[in-house]
Amino acid sequence: MIEAVRSKVVGELEKIVGARYVSTNPADLYIYSQDMTQAEPGWPDAVALPKTVGEIQAIVKLANREKVPVIPYLAGGNIGGLTIPLRGGITLDLKRMDRILEVNDTDMYAVIEPGVTFGHMKACLEKHHPHFVYTYAFSPPSTGVMTNALLQGLDSLSYRYGAASSWVTGLEVVLPTGELVKIGSCAVSDGWQSLAPLPELAGLFLGWQGTTGIITKMAVSLWPKPKHSVQMTFLFMDFEGADKALKALARTRVPDDIISLSFAWAGQEAFVAQSHEKISPYPALPRKPDDPEIIVSVEITGNTREELDAKVGVIEEVARQELKGVRMVGPQSAPSTSAFFPMQMLGVLSSGGGLTWVGSYGPMSHWLEAIKEGCALQDKHGFTRTSYSRVMNEGHFVGLRWLLPYDKGDPVLVEKIKALCRDQMEMIIRHGFIPYKTPVSAIRQLEARADPEWTKLHRRVKEMLDPNNILNPGRWGAPPA
């Protein structure tokens, strides 16, 4: 931004939100210029922290007038470089808008502001609505409920209900041109219970990485909290066994959550939770020939002990009937760990400030080949296998990623990480998996493969909503540079 525009914009921002909530201090700009990943830093010109919807509207109008980018931000924890300004501008830190505006007991939803974190949600429910539960990502407690839904996250109830955007039941949005619009039943009534039966305009905003509007309110589903829970764990000696199990377990429709983790890395995670020491997936840990390949954990809940026992019985029956001949240990029951969420995931945050991954959603039918090839790439690049999968929407698709925590102070390792990620990204796209929280380079790779009409439609939507291309520009719907 040229200096004259910058000082004018900053002066107006200060009038809108108050001087103490605007910063052009280099320390702030430096911090907001990067995230945990290896993405290239990009500096904003200013940071502003609005408190009200009116302030956001005023900022967006100012940005439109001055043709200045605006990048919505909550905690920068997306692991995709999505809040790094690609063209400078104003980073709009939304953490001050942190109210849970309504918890509707009968219709089972909460209306939240953008700054409500997983931590806030859990605290509110436990204190005031203990009969409800929300669904949690493995992300730290400071990350957002709204951002997670906007980014179509994978959470602890995703096996049952799919990606996090599926439980959005209403939106209030500041459009890139400053108008305020409601979407869903809340647009035509007092209730925020559902997007149906209306044209699904929410799709103009969900999954768009803040490029088409700034969401100022969101309604999300809450679920009754079952009294009883248990975790069942299987250890599989090979990928084939795990593949068979995931598919069989998915079709029971019994669990709340089904995840898998490379055994080699699970040991490291357990170690760091106790020791609080530094760990690294590089160089690869030596692997013993009789070590299992993968752990699969299944979370099960029941309203009564009998219901829980019956569900456990179903899983045991599947293990007996459908996993005959599979080289495995288990299932073993242990107390559920989901009650601890959200929490600091030491296993992926203890390697030196860096965390990245190639994360994706794809078909269960291609999971086996993708996970095998992704782990083989880790072997080739000298990393410990760190695959992580979550079965989504009762097995209709699956989340797959390779956790890569790393030391940001080690430039050689950073280059190795970049090389591995490049190879894994190319590989998953080839297997029909689609990178989520999609980094900008992956967007370009997808666009190169996609039907040009698909890309054109994105650009038309973006242009229609954001004619001056101010919201998080350069990402989804970006016009050719």
Next chain:
Amino acid sequence: MALNDVKEWLYGCSRCGTCKDILNIFVPACPSGEMYQLESYYPSGKIAVARAVSEGKLPLDNDDTRERIYACTGCLSCEQQCGVYHHQHIFEIIQAVRTEAVGQGLLNPAYMVMVESLKKDDNVFGKPKAERGDWARDLDLKDAGQEKVATVYHAGCMLSFDRELWNVPRSAVALLKAAGVDVGIMGAGESCCGGRAYEIGYVGEFTKYAEHFLETFNSLGAGRVVTSCSDGYSTFRKLYPRVNIEMKFEVRHTVEYLDELIKGGKLKLTKKVPMKVTYHDPCHLGRHLGDDGIYDAPREVLKAVPGLELVEMERHRENAWCCGAGAGVSQANPEFALWTAGERLKEARATGAGALVTACPWCERNFKDAAKEYGQDIEIYDIAEVACRAL
């Protein structure tokens, strides 16, 4: 501690933000971040600044940048919440940047007054050294500098010079005497512990005070030093071992010693004190002592006061919200100090208590000021003041 000494920890932080809130209850943990809201004020932001300074990406000659580093009360709540391998070194990293600034000659005017006063009068308030023992002038206490006593009561800078708080050391020595303790004071011969100098980056000044203190007290031959200042106490316990002089006496905080005296049957609290109080854990008596944090003793003393009802705030013990006065903040940034204390007073009022009781004069001073500033209707006491009413 210089930036080079904390290099090992500089890259630990991923800016995951877990330290913004208290684990499990998810209410704010960091006064600095909570007040200013910009990422640079949170622990993770300060660590990022340290990293950038050490990599030469961010100069410290910008007043606003340094202000972010000084806007930290050293409460260590971040260290309590974070579980990553650097977590016990977060405040050290912040101090290292402060030391770096001092080393670069970038001095903060408010601290320069403090440091000059230390050099001239051995205290952080710019008060004449000769007035240091005035709080005890009419108490006829033994002068530990002149005659041997079993226990030296160390008042510290705040209790020595803040008249409004004189009831604290006076109550403390009254309780010790009631328990039959052979107690004396250093009076005008007492000097600062040096802890504040350390926290604001003046490591050289700190070392000077620590050496002086240890040499003087070792030569007195007293077996025990008791203090009501939690800042001073943690300086003796945690920082003095870094100086290469053996400590030949034990250091006890007043609450710790009172608890022992009560349990040993030497101190009897008999009169009814019908109060409903909440207890504020000073950071320097809790988190600063790590696994040795003193959380039970103050509560035990309060429970031993007949008729007194103790209620807890939501954030207590290891997770207590700071009073706001620490690490030089009350001197350099009173707005931040008072705001932090004001937040605590709101939490204290929410318990229904009529009084907030604590065990550190820095906390007490700041709470009293905040109660006045924000018109909060709550009384503020040190434990010794409350316990003394039961004699």
